[in-house]
Amino acid sequence: MTSSLTDLRRDVEDFLYREAKMLDEQRYDEWLGLFTEDVRYWMPITETREVRQPRDHVPGEWALMEEDSRFLAKRMERLAGGLAHAEQPRSRTRRFISNVLVTPGPDDDLMAECNFIVFQSRRANSEQFFVGSRRDRIVTSGENWKIAERTVLLDHRVLPRAISIFF
Amino acid sequence: MTSISERPTDVVSAGLHDLVKPDEGVVSRTVFVDEAIYRTELDRVFTRTWLFIGHESQLREPGDYLTNFMGEDPVIATRGADGGIRVMLNSCAHRGMAVCTTDAGTSKFFRCPYHGWTYSNNGDLIGVPRADTVYNGELDKSRLGLKAVPRVETYKGFVFANWDENAIPLVDYLGADQLWYLDLAFEAPLGGLEVIGPTMKFRIKGNWKLAAENFAGDDYHVLYTHGSAFQIGFLPDYDMLADYIANFDHGHGMGDISKPGRAYQNDVGMAQFLGPEAIEYVTAVHERLQARVSPLQAEMHGLGEGNIFPNLSWIKFGVFHVFGLFQWHPKGPGEMEVWQTSFFDSAAPQSVKDFARTQMSQENAAAGIFGQDDGENFEQITESARGFVSQTRDFNYAMGLGHEGEVHEEGYPGRLGPHFSEQNHRNFYRYWLELMTTQGEQK
Numbered sequence: 001m002t003s004s005l006t007d008l009r010r011d012v013e014d015f016l017y018r019e020a021k022m023l024d025e026q027r028y029d030e031w032l033g034l035f036t037e038d039v040r041y042w043m044p045i046t047e048t049r050e051v052r053q054p055r056d057h058v059p060g061e062w063a064l065m066e067e068d069s070r071f072l073a074k075r076m077e078r079l080a081g082g083l084a085h086a087e088q089p090r091s092r093t094r095r096f097i098s099n100v101l102v103t104p105g106p107d108d109d110l111m112a113e114c115n116f117i118v119f120q121s122r123r124a125n126s127e128q129f130f131v132g133s134r135r136d137r138i139v140t141s142g143e144n145w146k147i148a149e150r151t152v153l154l155d156h157r158v159l160p161r162a163i164s165i166f167f
Numbered sequence: 168m169t170s171i172s173e174r175p176t177d178v179v180s181a182g183l184h185d186l187v188k189p190d191e192g193v194v195s196r197t198v199f200v201d202e203a204i205y206r207t208e209l210d211r212v213f214t215r216t217w218l219f220i221g222h223e224s225q226l227r228e229p230g231d232y233l234t235n236f237m238g239e240d241p242v243i244a245t246r247g248a249d250g251g252i253r254v255m256l257n258s259c260a261h262r263g264m265a266v267c268t269t270d271a272g273t274s275k276f277f278r279c280p281y282h283g284w285t286y287s288n289n290g291d292l293i294g295v296p297r298a299d300t301v302y303n304g305e306l307d308k309s310r311l312g313l314k315a316v317p318r319v320e321t322y323k324g325f326v327f328a329n330w331d332e333n334a335i336p337l338v339d340y341l342g343a344d345q346l347w348y349l350d351l352a353f354e355a356p357l358g359g360l361e362v363i364g365p366t367m368k369f370r371i372k373g374n375w376k377l378a379a380e381n382f383a384g385d386d387y388h389v390l391y392t393h394g395s396a397f398q399i400g401f402l403p404d405y406d407m408l409a410d411y412i413a414n415f416d417h418g419h420g421m422g423d424i425s426k427p428g429r430a431y432q433n434d435v436g437m438a439q440f441l442g443p444e445a446i447e448y449v450t451a452v453h454e455r456l457q458a459r460v461s462p463l464q465a466e467m468h469g470l471g472e473g474n475i476f477p478n479l480s481w482i483k484f485g486v487f488h489v490f491g492l493f494q495w496h497p498k499g500p501g502e503m504e505v506w507q508t509s510f511f512d513s514a515a516p517q518s519v520k521d522f523a524r525t526q527m528s529q530e531n532a533a534a535g536i537f538g539q540d541d542g543e544n545f546e547q548i549t550e551s552a553r554g555f556v557s558q559t560r561d562f563n564y565a566m567g568l569g570h571e572g573e574v575h576e577e578g579y580p581g582r583l584g585p586h587f588s589e590q591n592h593r594n595f596y597r598y599w600l601e602l603m604t605t606q607g608e609q610k
């Protein structure tokens with residue numbers, strides 16, 4: 001890795017840590033601002049397949065989340081409205097981001113991969129971890145860095161509960 | 168199945184009439200948390216009813232297989248070399264190891280990871296390592312195949328299985344009245360219904376019946392549980408969507424049934440918003456329906472949601488909605504595992520497919536705005552039902568009691584009720600009680 005990529009990785013880590021903090025602190029409006037207008041946010045469904053019969057996730061298959069910025073904003077509007085019972089009261093969350101790898105993407109974009117562990121604590125006794133990896137395309141050309149594509153791959157075949165938080 | 172149905176569950180069974188009184192609109196909370204009642208359900212409900220296994224499009228070629236659950240029993244469904252679909256227990260006849268450990272794939276045989284016994288994909292035991300020496304050649308392989316589910320039947324591509332070899336045929340179990348509605352979902356696609364992605368799976372720490380009865384026609388909860396969907400404009404005013412619910416023999420029920428014409432009007436409105444391809448599509452589907460189903464069914468155009476007893480729920484509004492299936496797999500009295508499979512018209516334009524697929528993820532799915540809030544209800548209800556005092560307070564299913572049969576819509580089959588009624592819940596528990604308190608074949 002060249003030294004400039006090492007520097008970039010530090011910047012990307014910083015960007016991702018700040019994002020994680022925003023979510024843990026439920027600063028959702030700021031979080032929405034991290035995505036481009038045409039963002040593609042995708043969380044496919046993990047499968048258990050034979051070693052010799054792997055299957056790649058293909059665009060167009062049904063997914064856990066497949067969002068544009070408009071619907072991400074709708075989700076925030078829903079949370080703010082007081083009727084999102086699955087997050088009333090809000091879950092406590094703690095995000096851990098690691099194993100950040102940065103490679104150059106198309107134009108001046110950066111491709112950033114990372115692993116995550118998200119701890120969720122709901123009400124009194126509902127506690128779970130979500131573990132997986134993310135791959136982002138980050139646009140660096142504007143005034144602020146923005147995420148233009150995010151793919152979230154959860155390692156769980158059976159999710160511990162419905163998803164009411166963000167990754 | 169005598170060996171299963173003769174288990175000593177009579178003690179549990181005898182007390183149930185005091186706990187479950189559908190005709191009075193009350194059900195004790197005990198039936199949602201009690202371990203012995205749960206064990207009795209696995210026996211008397213889940214070994215005697217038709218349970219969903221998969222769709223023929225998931226088992227296209229000989230050798231294709233998928234795994235699923237019937238109650239808590241893991242099963243494998245395969246398409247054999249003869250083209251037939253078989254369902255068998257996913258548990259080695261030797262000492263019980265799972266012989267198939269993946270979701271789906273293609274294989275001519277299953278080899279047990281423990282001692283290497285090998286079964287053909289029709290379940291026959293075909294290989295036992297060192298059989299000649301370790302068993303002195305005395306092992307009778309013909310008696311040690313994977314346990315086959317005796318009855319496997321399909322309806323329009325949907326494969327169901329039943330442990331009860333004397334069960335009534337699947338089509339009679341589903342019943343002509345319920346199928347009058349469901350056929351709309353099966354006959355509308357211009358191509359075929361195809362599975363549009365992997366099965367989505369997640370856990371809810373709630374009793375499986377809470378989800379099943381909810382989809383059987385609890386339209387009342389939509390107003391408040393899903394209030395956020397109306398608040399953010401995800402759905403139009405609920406009274407614009409539907410008018411009735413209906414229930415059927417064998418505990419089945421459905422909700423969000425609309426008056427003739429309403430669903431078509433809603434779809435035409437939606438198409439205008441989605442664009443020219445969508446307008447063309449809704450017209451083509453409507454014409455197809457007119458050619459394939461009765462004039463009234465075609466006029467009805469869209470469905471709603473429902474529950475096929477015991478634990479298979481479905482959702483299908485107009486032509487822009489996927490046909491979504493939900494299996495509420497029981498995992499003990501206090502937990503269920505949700506398996507969701509979605510289907511759509513293989514011949515729909517790509518823009519329509521994209522809309523339907525993403526809308527389902529956002530709506531009734533693990534991260535969907537409906538799915539999240541439903542799960543929260545089922546969990547907290549189950550949690551509170553464990554309390555000693557709370558078990559002295561029955562659940563109330565009295566809405567519409569004494570007013571059943573008052574609603575009519577010319578030509579609509581089944582026992583119709585107003586949009587908001589608990590008649591379908593009572594119907595669900597009536598059949599549940601009948602199964603739980605009897606043995607032998609279901610009526």
Ligand code: FES
Nearest residue numbers: 259261262279282
């Ligand atoms: S348990 Fe399967 S071969 Fe022994």
Ligand SMILES: [Fe+2]
Nearest residue numbers: 388392537541
């Ligand atoms: Fe619901």
